[in-house]
Amino acid sequence: MTNRTWEGLVFIGTSVDGQVARSDGSLDWLVSRGETAGDAGYAEFMERVDVILMGRATYEVARGFEPWPYEATPVVVLSTTLQDDQDDRVRIERGLDEATEVFNGMGARGVYIDGASTIQSCLEAGLVDELTISQVPVLIGAGIPLFRTVPQDIDLTLGRSVVLDGGMVQTTYRVTHD
Amino acid sequence: MTNRTWEGLVFIGTSVDGQVARSDGSLDWLVSRGETAGDAGYAEFMERVDVILMGRATYEVARGFEPWPYEATPVVVLSTTLQDDQDDRVRIERGLDEATEVFNGMGARGVYIDGASTIQSCLEAGLVDELTISQVPVLIGAGIPLFRTVPQDIDLTLGRSVVLDGGMVQTTYRVTHD
Numbered sequence: 001m002t003n004r005t006w007e008g009l010v011f012i013g014t015s016v017d018g019q020v021a022r023s024d025g026s027l028d029w030l031v032s033r034g035e036t037a038g039d040a041g042y043a044e045f046m047e048r049v050d051v052i053l054m055g056r057a058t059y060e061v062a063r064g065f066e067p068w069p070y071e072a073t074p075v076v077v078l079s080t081t082l083q084d085d086q087d088d089r090v091r092i093e094r095g096l097d098e099a100t101e102v103f104n105g106m107g108a109r110g111v112y113i114d115g116a117s118t119i120q121s122c123l124e125a126g127l128v129d130e131l132t133i134s135q136v137p138v139l140i141g142a143g144i145p146l147f148r149t150v151p152q153d154i155d156l157t158l159g160r161s162v163v164l165d166g167g168m169v170q171t172t173y174r175v176t177h178d
Numbered sequence: 179m180t181n182r183t184w185e186g187l188v189f190i191g192t193s194v195d196g197q198v199a200r201s202d203g204s205l206d207w208l209v210s211r212g213e214t215a216g217d218a219g220y221a222e223f224m225e226r227v228d229v230i231l232m233g234r235a236t237y238e239v240a241r242g243f244e245p246w247p248y249e250a251t252p253v254v255v256l257s258t259t260l261q262d263d264q265d266d267r268v269r270i271e272r273g274l275d276e277a278t279e280v281f282n283g284m285g286a287r288g289v290y291i292d293g294a295s296t297i298q299s300c301l302e303a304g305l306v307d308e309l310t311i312s313q314v315p316v317l318i319g320a321g322i323p324l325f326r327t328v329p330q331d332i333d334l335t336l337g338r339s340v341v342l343d344g345g346m347v348q349t350t351y352r353v354t355h356d
Contacts, residue, residue, distance in 0.1 A: 016325075017325035018195065133194070137335060137351055138331055139325060139332040140331050141326070141327040148319070149320050152319075153207060154317040155316055156194060156317065158341065158347065161341050167335060167351075173194065173315055
């Protein structure tokens with residue numbers, strides 16, 4: 001694996017049953033319960049982020065946000081199908097190797113990895129170093145799960161776990177790389 | 179629904195990706211990480227338990243334990259296939275309605291609901307009142323998930339969340355019944 005200048009950082013909200021969104025991508029269950037937690041440490045987290053990596057599906061949701069929420073931070077979108085020049089707010093890369101090269105070339109230190117599918121790919125590729133998971137108190141059943149299969153056990157080390165307003169439990173883990 | 183004398187209580191360990199066991203039922207990943215947490219509040223929890231309800235699959239694992247760990251507490255096993263008199267340490271019931279009647283007849287106050295499938299059935303039937311989930315710091319990928327689909331969102335209220343030795347995060351929720 002290429003050496004990295006950067007750490008891969010995940011910061012994501014889930015239901016207690018581990019979904020990041022309903023099957024149609026909607027986040028009503030999260031937003032309604034998460035808002036009393038304020039920014040839930042997001043601004044502090046973003047201070048460590050030099051660039052955002054998201055998958056195509058997450059981008060398709062984010063591109064509709066008004067205003068574009070990532071004005072201050074470069075965004076790389078992983079996609080094999082999107083055209084390079086279709087949105088000048090983002091840079092399209094075709095795979096994790098290409099994205100890794102971009103981040104290294106930037107001298108990035110912190111890469112915010114977003115979207116369940118991209119998080120999963122990065123976990124499998126050993127590119128995730130830290131996971132902050134904010135669980136809101138609801139079971140939604142069906143949806144898009146944060147975690148799927150992994151090739152082998154991935155050992156975590158607890159950083160901290162805090163209770164935020166509204167009953168959100170926010171836990172940070174470091175990933176142990178073999 | 180029949181009135182209940184009792185509350186349905188869940189007390190279970192999971193990986194961070196929400197599995198209660200590997201696909202073959204093994205708990206090595208949990209035991210190895212959970213032991214530094216001591217009994218993790220189990221004895222205190224059991225003081226509130228008058229009877230245990232478990233599914234057939236969980237029973238098939240538990241029946242091999244030496245010594246039988248539930249000497250002090252009656253055990254009801256949900257099964258449509260086991261014979262009534264095949265193990266005098268447990269009582270077999272065919273469904274949740276029958277089990278509910280048994281618990282009511284005992285004047286039970288606390289019922290410990292164990293096993294992913296039984297927990298799921300009880301959640302769907304509105305029989306779970308409290309969930310204590312102890313997450314150990316590992317992703318195991320495949321396995322038996324604690325949660326599956328639910329007919330509609332199940333609203334939870336955070337009770338408490340504590341960090342135990344070994345990086346276990348133990349969180350208790352109350353279930354909001356509509």
